[in-house]
Amino acid sequence: MVKHKLNLGGICENREWVETNIKTDFGSETKLTEEEIKKMKKEATECRVPIWGWAYETISYFLDNYVRKGENCYCELSWKRVYSIDLLNISQIRGCDLEDAFYRQFYWRPKIEQEKLWEKYAQEREAQQKKDRLEAIEKIPWWIEEGKKYIDEEKWEDREKYVNSSARDMYYWGDIDDTIILLKLIEEWKSWEVIQKIFDENCGLGFYHSVVGNRVIRFSRKGAEAKTKLIVNN
Numbered sequence: 001m002v003k004h005k006l007n008l009g010g011i012c013e014n015r016e017w018v019e020t021n022i023k024t025d026f027g028s029e030t031k032l033t034e035e036e037i038k039k040m041k042k043e044a045t046e047c048r049v050p051i052w053g054w055a056y057e058t059i060s061y062f063l064d065n066y067v068r069k070g071e072n073c074y075c076e077l078s079w080k081r082v083y084s085i086d087l088l089n090i091s092q093i094r095g096c097d098l099e100d101a102f103y104r105q106f107y108w109r110p111k112i113e114q115e116k117l118w119e120k121y122a123q124e125r126e127a128q129q130k131k132d133r134l135e136a137i138e139k140i141p142w143w144i145e146e147g148k149k150y151i152d153e154e155k156w157e158d159r160e161k162y163v164n165s166s167a168r169d170m171y172y173w174g175d176i177d178d179t180i181i182l183l184k185l186i187e188e189w190k191s192w193e194v195i196q197k198i199f200d201e202n203c204g205l206g207f208y209h210s211v212v213g214n215r216v217i218r219f220s221r222k223g224a225e226a227k228t229k230l231i232v233n234n
Contacts, residue, residue, distance in 0.1 A: 009229055028079075041083055042074055047073045059062050059102050063087075067098060136167040143167070151182035151219045159219050178202050179215040186220050192229040199230065209233040 047066045049058050066073045067084045073156040082105055090101035096110070103111040143163045148156055158193065166176055181202065184196050199216075203209040213232030217223050 003098070037085065040085055044072045044074045044083055044085070047071070047075045049075045049077070059099060063098050063102065069119065072219070080106055098127070133168065140164060140167050143180070146180055147183065147219070150187045150221070152221055155219055162215070175208065175212050175215060178212045182216045183213070183220055186216070186222050186226065196229075196231060205233050 047061045047062060062075050062082070064113055066075075067087055071084060074081050081100065086105055087098055087101040088173055090096070090104050091098050094101065094104065096104070100111045103109065103114050107114045109117070140163060144156075144160050147163070151159060162175055182195060185198065199213065200209070203212045210233050213230055213234075215228045218229065218233070220226050
């Protein structure tokens with residue numbers, strides 16, 4: 001199949017197909033119909049791109065290694081497939097560079113708007129984390145006293161250190177509440193089936209599940225039994 005040096009591709013602009021031209025390797029321009037655009041997309045090859053790290057790294061990789069070299073290609077990113085022909089079309093229609101075209105195609109907004117949105121989210125997240133951390137620190141005395149109802153006295157000091165440490169973690173302290181919930185259920189002689197169900201529903205099945213489960217085994221008066229009865233995702 002002949003590779004095209006894509007000059008202008010097709011994109012659904014205002015829900016209607018825009019007529020488009022492409023420049024071939026031989027330097028001639030060919031008008032593309034809607035069917036030809038669809039055919040090009042069908043023939044496009046998938047490009048493997050890194051999906052870890054920062055968004056701009058993935059975008060730069062795709063543009064530098066494939067699109068700017070004239071490849072008729074696409075990449076799969078999260079929920080969306082991005083075609084090189086669409087990027088080139090957006091670039092010409094909007095008068096923007098390919099990087100901005102990628103943002104418009106994938107994020108539905110120009111690069112500058114998306115970066116402002118990321119900055120806004122980051123500021124909001126940081127503010128919420130600070131608020132949560134202050135609330136967690138204020139709650140330390142209650143957590144310590146509440147936990148004493150469900151654990152033996154020789155473990156109070158050890159647990160107090162854990163509560164103080166976890167409460168001051170800016171990303172992570174919800175395990176204290178979830179641990180107390182399970183310790184209380186165990187003390188109330190709930191069946192292990194009920195405890196397991198609530199444990200899984202509250203804590204998922206990832207790393208957090210492991211953290212909470214191991215805290216329960218560590219501090220519960222029935223820790224030895226919990227170690228055999230409670231299924232923890234380690």
